[in-house]
Amino acid sequence: MPPNTTSADKMDYKIVLIGAQMLFVAFGALVLVPLLTGLDPNVALFTAGAGTLIFQLVTGRMVPIFLASSFAFIAPIIYGVQTWGIPGTLCGLAAAGLLYVLLSLGVKLFGSGFLHRLLPPVVVGPVIMVIGLILAPVAVYMAIGKTGDGSAVLVPQNTAMIVSMVTLLATILVSLLAKGLLRLIPILIGIGVGYAVSIPFGLIDLSPVVKAPWVGFPKFVLPQWNWQAVVFIVPVAIAPAIEHFGDILAIGSVTGKDYVAKPGIHRTMLGDGLATSFAAFLGGPPNTTYSEVTGAVTLTKVYNPVIMTWAAVFAILLAFVGKLGALLQTIPTPVMGGIMLLLFGAITVVGLNTLVKSGDDLTEARNLSIVAIILVFGIGGMTIFTLGGIGLAGIVGVVLNLVLPNKK
Numbered sequence: 001m002p003p004n005t006t007s008a009d010k011m012d013y014k015i016v017l018i019g020a021q022m023l024f025v026a027f028g029a030l031v032l033v034p035l036l037t038g039l040d041p042n043v044a045l046f047t048a049g050a051g052t053l054i055f056q057l058v059t060g061r062m063v064p065i066f067l068a069s070s071f072a073f074i075a076p077i078i079y080g081v082q083t084w085g086i087p088g089t090l091c092g093l094a095a096a097g098l099l100y101v102l103l104s105l106g107v108k109l110f111g112s113g114f115l116h117r118l119l120p121p122v123v124v125g126p127v128i129m130v131i132g133l134i135l136a137p138v139a140v141y142m143a144i145g146k147t148g149d150g151s152a153v154l155v156p157q158n159t160a161m162i163v164s165m166v167t168l169l170a171t172i173l174v175s176l177l178a179k180g181l182l183r184l185i186p187i188l189i190g191i192g193v194g195y196a197v198s199i200p201f202g203l204i205d206l207s208p209v210v211k212a213p214w215v216g217f218p219k220f221v222l223p224q225w226n227w228q229a230v231v232f233i234v235p236v237a238i239a240p241a242i243e244h245f246g247d248i249l250a251i252g253s254v255t256g257k258d259y260v261a262k263p264g265i266h267r268t269m270l271g272d273g274l275a276t277s278f279a280a281f282l283g284g285p286p287n288t289t290y291s292e293v294t295g296a297v298t299l300t301k302v303y304n305p306v307i308m309t310w311a312a313v314f315a316i317l318l319a320f321v322g323k324l325g326a327l328l329q330t331i332p333t334p335v336m337g338g339i340m341l342l343l344f345g346a347i348t349v350v351g352l353n354t355l356v357k358s359g360d361d362l363t364e365a366r367n368l369s370i371v372a373i374i375l376v377f378g379i380g381g382m383t384i385f386t387l388g389g390i391g392l393a394g395i396v397g398v399v400l401n402l403v404l405p406n407k408k
Contacts, residue, residue, distance in 0.1 A: 018302050019310025023318075025181070025296045026068050026311070028188030031328055032343075033069035033285045036336060037077040038086065040283060042218040042318075042325040044069050047284030049315030051275030052308055055287075058271035059263040064297055064305045065251050066312070067275050070288035071347060072128070072240045075135045076233045076390055077285065078148065086283065087224035092233030094223050094280035099237045100244075100273025108266040115245060115265075121358035123397040124242045126371045128351030130378030130393050131239060135344040142337030143168075159201050160334040167194030167338030184295050187339055194335035203332040209323055216322025221283030231387050235394030239351075240288050244272055247289040254294060255303040370400045 026048070034044040048068035055067050073093065080089030106114050141150040145160025155163075171190030174182060182189065198204055248268050252259045259268065268289075276286040293311075297303065318324060360367050376382070378393030387395070 015302070015304060015306055016310050018300055019307045020314050021181070021300070022066055022293050022296055022307055022311040023314045024188075025184045025292050026066055026290050028185055028191060029071070029290065029292060030068040030315075032187060032191075032336075032339065033071065033074060033077075035328060035331060036074055036340065037285065038081050039077070039285055040219045040221075040325065041328045042216075042320070042322075043220060043282060043284045044279075045315045046218050046319035047275075047279035047282055048287060049312040049319065051279055051284075051287040052312035052315070054275045054278060055268070055271035056305065056309060056312075058274060059267050061305045061309070062257075062263050063248070063251060063259050063268060064255065064303050064308055065247070066290050066293040066308050067272065067287040068290055068315075069285040070240050070276075071343065072131055072243070072288070073233070073236055073286045075131055076236050078135075078138065079389065080229050080233060082149075084226050084229050085224075086221055088226035088229045089233070090221065090223035090280045090283060091226045092229030092231075093286050094277045095230040095234050096237040096286060097273045097275070097277030097280060099234050100241060100269055100276060103241055104266045104269040104273060107269065108264075112245070112260060112265050115242070118398065118401075119238055119242055120401060121354050122360055122362075122367050122370050123374070123394075123401050124239055125351045125353075125355035125358070126374035127236075127378070127390070127394050127397055128239045128354060129348050130351075130375060130390055131236070132344045132346070132348030132351065133379050134390065135340070135347075139337055139340035139344050142333050143341055144337070145334055147333075154333050155203060159203075160337070163194055163198050163201065163203070163332065163334040164338035164341070166197045167191070167335050168341050170194070171339060171342055180299060181296065184292050184299075187343075190339055191331060191335055194338055195331060198332045198335060203334075204330055206327075206330060208329060209326045212326035213322040215320055216325070218319050218325075219283070223280055228386055232389065232391040235391040235398075237286075238394045238398065240286070241269070242354075244269055244289055247291055247294065250291065251289075251294045251297065254298050366404050366406065369404065370397055373397070373400060 030044060030048055031041040034041045051067045077089055080092060138148045141148055143164035144157050145155030146153055167190050170193035171186045174189045175186040248259050248265060279287055362368060362371060374393045374397040377396055378390055382388060382392060384392060
């Protein structure tokens with residue numbers, strides 16, 4: 001049984017089933033990140049489950065929230081794997097988790113306002129936009145049947161377009177028209193529809209699934225020290241750090257509890273950071289709090305954090321199902337491309353919405369300068385002393401926010 005489970009919880013099978021449902025809601029997004037970045041989906045399942053348990057341990061199991069693969073790190077992981085390999089990239093991801101720990105210490109010492117002073121919307125918004133826009137070419141290449149860098153054709157373009165557009169359309173329609181639980185899993189349904197459409201085109205090869213064992217050990221990978229990866233990836237944690245704050249406020253509004261005060265935003269962020277570093281030390285993607293699961297909590301109206309304990313346990317158990325990982329690896333490239341077309345655009349819109357909701361005057365010289373430099377440096381690929389892309393854009397944004405004088 002999960003730790004700290006009461007006798008009442010042990011007998012409440014409804015809690016167990018709802019926990020399984022929470023994992024089902026998170027599953028599509030959880031495995032999408034490793035599939036896009038070259039990491040192992042079984043490892044991602046294991047580190048999501050273990051990361052959630054770490055989060056619960058740090059926060060005293062007070063918050064009904066689930067931690068899993070973060071979309072914010074997709075671009076740097078893809079670039080990192082191509083440049084330094086998986087072990088070097090994992091070093092940068094582990095360091096990103098440590099940044100969360102430092103930020104949690106800052107919140108503990110200076111209050112929650114410290115985070116907003118250091119990382120206001122005028123910095124976070126454009127950094128999130130860069131994360132989405134910098135990946136746009138990858139999404140397009142995969143949607144038309146090429147590799148992520150466009151160097152090789154994997155599927156004929158006409159076939160790829162049919163599959164990717166049907167996948168995209170299914171995902172959009174589910175997010176717009178579906179009701180209840182189905183509306184929370186558009187990615188999972190989109191992948192399922194795209195997978196089914198791919199079968200008549202002969203894009204599915206199930207031989208790896210047949211050969212894979214039912215029970216298998218996840219392919220854990222240890223990080224390898226790489227300072228370039230650290231400098232490049234750590235600034236990316238700026239965006240999900242602010243997102244974490246928003247997610248904690250959101251789940252608090254659902255349950256009617258002030259989690260910023262108790263267990264404290266510093267403890268929730270510490271739990272998130274430790275979970276992210278733990279995941280990196282095993283070869284998994286960084287963890288983040290899942291808003292889809294918060295939506296599921298809203299629907300079920302079951303606020304007991306034990307449901308997330310069970311979701312974590314199920315995730316860990318699924319990590320050892322070898323055929324599941326093999327099946328996920330058979331998803332055709334155009335299916336992933338169709339999902340990415342929407343996903344990366346959605347990330348950009350989140351950043352844009354962050355700026356709009358802040359109410360800041362973006363034509364004012366200070367704000368305009370910060371936003372403009374972040375966007376151009378990040379999307380344009382500016383490099384200074386081997387630091388470039390999202391990492392450079394994030395650092396420059398923070399520095400400009402600290403040094404440029406405020407309008408009195």
